[in-house]
Amino acid sequence: MHFASDNSGPANPEILAALSAANTGYAMGYGADEEMAKVTSRIREIFEAPQAAVYLVATGTAANVLALSTLSQPWQTLFCTRQAHINVDECNGPEFYTGGAKLTLVSDADKMTPADLRQALEGEENRGVHGPQRGPVSITQVTEFGTVYTLDELRALCDVSKSYGLPVHLDGARFTNALVSLGCTPAEMTWKAGVDVVSFGGTKNGCMGVEAVIFFDPAKAQEFEYRRKRGAHLFSKHRYLSAQMLAYLTDDLWLRNASAANAKAARLAAGLRDAGAHFSHDPQANMIFAALPRATHQRLFDAGAVYHLWDGTLDGAAEEAVTARFVCDWSVGDDQIDAFLALL
Amino acid sequence: MHFASDNSGPANPEILAALSAANTGYAMGYGADEEMAKVTSRIREIFEAPQAAVYLVATGTAANVLALSTLSQPWQTLFCTRQAHINVDECNGPEFYTGGAKLTLVSDADKMTPADLRQALEGEENRGVHGPQRGPVSITQVTEFGTVYTLDELRALCDVSKSYGLPVHLDGARFTNALVSLGCTPAEMTWKAGVDVVSFGGTKNGCMGVEAVIFFDPAKAQEFEYRRKRGAHLFSKHRYLSAQMLAYLTDDLWLRNASAANAKAARLAAGLRDAGAHFSHDPQANMIFAALPRATHQRLFDAGAVYHLWDGTLDGAAEEAVTARFVCDWSVGDDQIDAFLALL
Amino acid sequence: MHFASDNSGPANPEILAALSAANTGYAMGYGADEEMAKVTSRIREIFEAPQAAVYLVATGTAANVLALSTLSQPWQTLFCTRQAHINVDECNGPEFYTGGAKLTLVSDADKMTPADLRQALEGEENRGVHGPQRGPVSITQVTEFGTVYTLDELRALCDVSKSYGLPVHLDGARFTNALVSLGCTPAEMTWKAGVDVVSFGGTKNGCMGVEAVIFFDPAKAQEFEYRRKRGAHLFSKHRYLSAQMLAYLTDDLWLRNASAANAKAARLAAGLRDAGAHFSHDPQANMIFAALPRATHQRLFDAGAVYHLWDGTLDGAAEEAVTARFVCDWSVGDDQIDAFLALL
Amino acid sequence: MHFASDNSGPANPEILAALSAANTGYAMGYGADEEMAKVTSRIREIFEAPQAAVYLVATGTAANVLALSTLSQPWQTLFCTRQAHINVDECNGPEFYTGGAKLTLVSDADKMTPADLRQALEGEENRGVHGPQRGPVSITQVTEFGTVYTLDELRALCDVSKSYGLPVHLDGARFTNALVSLGCTPAEMTWKAGVDVVSFGGTKNGCMGVEAVIFFDPAKAQEFEYRRKRGAHLFSKHRYLSAQMLAYLTDDLWLRNASAANAKAARLAAGLRDAGAHFSHDPQANMIFAALPRATHQRLFDAGAVYHLWDGTLDGAAEEAVTARFVCDWSVGDDQIDAFLALL
Incomplete structure (x- = not known):
């Protein structure tokens, strides 16, 4: 009768089997392992995004803070709900990784609405150089209260963001739980709706510890790599991240x-x-x-x-x-x- | 005939067996797992340091940058050799985590000598608030050139550091390779010589990805915890780090x-x-x-x-x-x- | 008929006269000028605070961000009103200088009430290392809406802060306007009420560009000096800051x-x-x-x-x-x- | 017989006269004053650079750290001599403002030579994401040892920098002392030689406290403005900076x-x-x-x-x-x- 968290149960045995299978012979480190090439292919296939840049890290917070710092500038403010993980559960990690950006809290509810978002964006009106500038919008799917944005809701939020020229990040720590709840495709829940970058969670859904960061436009991918390395999130024995993610995406385990x-x-x-x-x-x-x-x-x-x-x-x-x-x-x-x- | 790196071979099967053994039932997350309590006990025992604070992270860079940022202030300069991992292989991770501290390069050789260190420390003479202030000394053992500081050499470097009131960090990514080379005890190679904090490596020595940070004086332990969390290095499914480290320290595997x-x-x-x-x-x-x-x-x-x-x-x-x-x-x-x- | 701002009018001629008077002969730089010693004495006298540490900077934002970063840690959140200058008019300067701390917005009104503050503090409940930790409380006097906290109100806010062990910063860009409005002493409006550090404004009240930062407890004064220097706010020809502040405090000009x-x-x-x-x-x-x-x-x-x-x-x-x-x-x-x- | 520093003497009376002249009536704040428009025109004229973006700050360190942070990324290393002001006299200000970039010390001598620079650049060889990436080159003119780079020397250094695709910053705290020593034009000593951004000093040459930052390519000018504001270096009563710089450039006072x-x-x-x-x-x-x-x-x-x-x-x-x-x-x-x- 343990219902405390989806990070307290065991990893799926298929994940551990994959680790054991990967644990043979020599492998190039730091993401140059053969498994990683397969992970990238598989994620591009699943997301119908042949140009996507894909990176693995070991924690959901790392995925979020690295993605958001790549999307933003230190003099910007990011838009999220009050209960967003990036606001309440990352001990100022986003502020640290962005070099001092701010979070604007769009709503106290589980979901932000387009009207909430627009109001928050307008609230960060043009104060010239005095106030923070508008930065990326971060949407959490599944929300922190267990609800799921519909595709229409996602599209509407992305439309508002785009009308201000702002990129959209999806915190998908529970991405697949939302996906099967909606019964849609990964593409529909992301880039087709207007999402630019996804934190694609594995840890809470049966992996040991692996998350993918997916950039649908690879223009900022190189920057992400520098940020991951200096954030100390680039694994030398990277094959063990790859093996987890590959098993996760094999035989529909996810x-x-x-x-x-x-x-x-x-x-x-x-x-x-x-x-x-x-x-x-x-x-x-x-x-x-x-x-x-x-x-x-x-x-x-x-x-x-x-x-x-x-x-x-x-x-x-x-x-x-x-x-x-x-x-x-x-x-x-x-x-x-x-x-x-x-x-x- | 693969001699490229000690991070390209497989993990020891005992490590994977431990992961499988740990993969059952529910466990508290974020370091509150039962295995972690055992890890702490075991490391305190091995190091003869019953008060030591012990933390696990997944990469050697994380161990270094979190340890060093806890020991220093942004207006200080850290002392290390030119070839130190923290200088050439962490993409400015130490500068990032410390909030903008500097590294002073003590020597181009494999080892710094007490004379080198003293000269470098004197070079950062008292310029009032104008220049950086002296900060921690970081020693790499095994050195980046495959040599090993003797205990006398370590003690002499620590003595110089202490004479300036500076803490000493040991980058022990290859700690155990040095230990068995010297044939000494962990205590002798660390706190008995004057080392304050150790990055105790597992990854390069047969683990999948785990490093311990050991503070012999637990006074700054709480600060380390905040830094680890906001650096996105606190694992939710922490038991898989603990299980690796525990297996590593069991039956002399290390x-x-x-x-x-x-x-x-x-x-x-x-x-x-x-x-x-x-x-x-x-x-x-x-x-x-x-x-x-x-x-x-x-x-x-x-x-x-x-x-x-x-x-x-x-x-x-x-x-x-x-x-x-x-x-x-x-x-x-x-x-x-x-x-x-x-x-x- | 110019009522746009108290920074758009001219400086008081007495300030310029003091600059001219100071503009003779050689003076030690970087705060070691003779005028600065007089400034410190005068401020200690005015504030009835013989131990106070006093520093000068040229902008109100510098005073605020340097004071707050000295009082806080990067993993903390600072408490202020939504309209506080540090929130809306410093382009994330506080987040930058603190190394990524957060601001918690206590109230949308001109003044925060003790109940508001207590609720905000409770809202940053103990989430262990996950959420930000509670940091300093910053109160703006005169408020951004032209009202003035009474001494009772200030004391009550400080009492709440102290009951959580938190330091209190007073953003006094319009300090003297509040002081003459209340008809109280500087001590009553600051340390006697429980304020720890003051940004004591001169610029908006007839100076050219000078603000004092006053620490009633000098324990963190050395840290402030490093922060001021690396923030590029230590003036080489410091006498011209000192001369302004000294004239400001002479013959009751302030x-x-x-x-x-x-x-x-x-x-x-x-x-x-x-x-x-x-x-x-x-x-x-x-x-x-x-x-x-x-x-x-x-x-x-x-x-x-x-x-x-x-x-x-x-x-x-x-x-x-x-x-x-x-x-x-x-x-x-x-x-x-x-x-x-x-x-x- | 005072030869301690060029920041310990008085400001030229023409500077103070200009301050008094500017001290009348109302003026827009934050750089929108009429004098600033004249400063920009005058600097564009002097530098034969009609597109240049021009900004004023009050300290030389501010000019340097804001210029360099605008030119670089946190994962880069900047190239300068060991004695450069940015290395020894800014208390890690460059590391702070850049978000943790590093300085590579090109030479211990007064001047770096093209060979020194090339060697240092090659020393930061391509280590992929592991090492820092190459960033801007900063040249100090007059050097910290009182010598002056010839135009040929400057051009050669800029040529090396350009061959690596790196921007060049000139720390001109004593710009005019070098200029009259060489008997060349400002354009020759800067953009015609290959310099991209100049810290154009006034403080050490008879002003009270004012420095211009000049971007010959205005592409990054907006970013500079955000950085200046959040660095707390944007003056509300900006006219007093403008007036100093305008007087400095009037009647050949500089x-x-x-x-x-x-x-x-x-x-x-x-x-x-x-x-x-x-x-x-x-x-x-x-x-x-x-x-x-x-x-x-x-x-x-x-x-x-x-x-x-x-x-x-x-x-x-x-x-x-x-x-x-x-x-x-x-x-x-x-x-x-x-x-x-x-x-x-």
Whole structure:
């Protein structure tokens, strides 16, 4: 009954098998391994983007901060939601990597709307050299609240960004969970909608630790390489990143993992709904934000369930509802869900 | 016959076995995994340093730049040799992470001497606020030229540093190769000599990608944690770093790997010496810098040998000697050395 | 009829006279001039702070970014209002100088309240190393909307800050305008209320270009000096900064200038009120935010009045009110105010 | 008998007169003052560069670090001599403003030669992403040792730089002293030789505190403006910078000041030579590096002469020669030189 995070479960055994398979003989370091060439080909194929530049790093934060610093200038401000990982969970990594850019918080909600974005962009009105200049827009898909932007919503946000001449970054730490939720193609969810650069997550979806950064226009690729190296994110034994990503994209493992996680989350959500839980956001991928009475949380924790309370603690009136976050990864078993729902 | 680098061979199978063993059930992320507690204990034990703060990162550059930025201020200059990895192989990573500190190059040789260091320190004389202030001294052990500082040499350098009140960092990307070469204890090669912080390498010595940063005085440990996080070097699925390091330090794998690499390099060096090669530096660990005629290099390359020419190319007089770098890792087989020496 | 800014009028002739007087013979550079010793003494006397460390720079932004970077760490977030100069008018200077710290916007109003501040501080809850850590609180006095924090308000904000262990910075670009408005002592408006560091403005109050940074606790003074030098803000011919500040603090020039500016603004405000203008904020120093019909603005501009529309343009319904900002500096003549009010 | 520095004498009275003249009425701030338009025109005229972008700052360090950061990327290394002001006298300001670029020290001598530069550039050979990339070349004219590059020398250095595709920056803190020494035009000493950006000094040549940064190709001018603002170097009351620079360029004041300083230095040098002083560098502008016996220094200091010992102290054998630096500014009187030489 572990629903704390999609980074706390094990990696898919196919990932580890690929590591073992790659662990033979000599390989060129620093991204010149043969597996990396295959990763690039495979990602270009999947994204229908034959010119895309593709890079691997080991953490989602690295993918985000390196992508954003390549897209921006230190005197700009980046646009994201208040709850965006780049705002609340990277300890000022974006400010560090960009050399001191700012983040403008577009919305407190799970999703920014085109109207929110336009208002925030207008708020950074032309103050000449006095204020920060407008920089890239970063959209998180799956959102930090477990919802998924529709293709129309993505397109509309990209349209607003483009009307200001601004590049769009997609924080896709849970990219595949969104993809299978929407049932669209990677191209539709990215460059066809207007996205310029993607942080394409593997870690939260069954890998050990690997993320791809994909530039659909390779013009700034060389700059990214310098930034990755001086950020200390270029692996000497790079084949082990490549092997993970290649296995992830082989035999639909990425899709199988995300589909499993989403399906389990859907079962869990249905059970919670039946138990009377209130959902602050509609669970559309593998995360659920559901409110239950404190007494219920206490009982579940006592029985060994693991998950995070989101907007409160166990201190307070027993009957008062407190929202919790439940996350399913690829590995959660039906038995665990059954056990949890039985308890509930 | 692959002697290009100690990052091009495979990881030791014991490392991969440990990854598989760790790949079960749920684990807390971000360094709160149970394996990490064991890593800390084991490193404290090995280093006879019960108070040491221990952190894991995935690249040697990350270990160096995070350690050095924690030890320094942006208005300081760091002292190292010209060939130090932090100077020539990190694409200004130290300058980036420190917020703009400088490197003062103490010596062009493999090792800095106490006299070199003192001269460089005096060269950064007191210019009030105008010049950079003196910052940490960084020593590379094994040196970039395959030699090893003796304990006396290390102590003397640390003594100079301490006489200026400066902390000492040891870049130990090849820490264990030096250790088995000297036949001393980790404590003797570090804090007993006066070293304050160590980049303790695993990657070049048979791991997939893991390095420990060890602070003997934990006073700045909290700062290191913020720096690691905002540098995007804190792994969510941290257990896979821990598992590597734990396996590395179990059953003497670290010592076995380094001993094997050094022994193979000694055999290779002996054969090169017999073949008349000139050594620009005495090979004391697992790296050899040996000069051979161009014609010989050409013949070896044609036969499939892989290594780097260090100070020239194949263009030129056939009989002219060109220095090459040969590196042995833990995995190189006697058969490969035999084949190479037979060719030679 | 020029009310655009308190940086567009001339410097007080006493300032220029002091420059000329200082322009004789040789003087030590870089802050070692004799005038600077007098400046330090005078500021310590005025602030009843015999231990204070005092530094001069030439711009208000320099004072702010150097002060704040000395008080903070790159992984922290600073607390200020949305309209604070450090947020909207320094082109990410604070982010640059701090090495990538963040600003948390406490309030959209002119003043932050203790409740606002506490809520913002709680909003940066303990996320371990993931989120930014809490850093200094920066309060602007006179506020960007022309209001003045009472001593009680200042003390309450400082108390909240101190209860979180955070230092307090006062952006006093218009320090003296606030001081004469409150009728209190400099000590009461700063360290007695709990302020740790002040940007003490001269430029907007009749100087050519000089600001003092005052640290009541000199512990971090040496760090400030390094930061000022590497920020390129240490003047070689420093005597010309000193001479300005010394003249400013001689014969009550600072108080006379601010009193004049505030008095003229009060006359202007009274006239605007009589003419039916609506005040979005109570004008308590030398700035007025007053709404007039577009047609009135048009008429005033046509007659040669100079000031900034604040929240709109001349495009729109003629009878609709648009807020404008009027600023009086020390030099504005009664004749100008008379002429403007006659027009109105 | 004050020869300590060309920043310790008074400003030329014409500069102060210009400040007073400018101190009337209202002026637009932040560089939009009318005087600035005249400054730009005048500099374009003097430099025969009708497209040049021109900016003013108050310190020479600001001019250098803003110019260099605009020309470079954080992953590059800049080329200069060891004694360059940007290396030894800016407290890592260039590293700070560039976001962590490095300086490669081309030569320990007063001037770099084309061979030195080429060797240094080759030393930063292509290491892919591992090492820093080659960035701008910065040449100091007058050199830090009082010598002056000939036009042929400048052209040769620029030719080498251009052959690597690198921009050239001229640190002209003593630009005019070099100009009158060479008897050439500003265009000849800059863009006609291949210089791209100049720090055009005023402060050391009789101004209070003003330097121009001149971009002959205005393509990066907008970026410079953002960097100046966030560096806190954009003056609100900008007219006082403009007025200084305009007066400096009016009635040949810049040339008169530099000619006077050079002439006085020539007289001083002749007297020193007659007294048997040894010159470590040929004094070609307004700085002299001359060795005298310790006993002589002691005698001169005792008699009130002010100058800096350069490579030693008064402690040691009385008859041993110690090199001292003597600098003449525009204001030094013949009576002072007479008095000094009489003493000598």
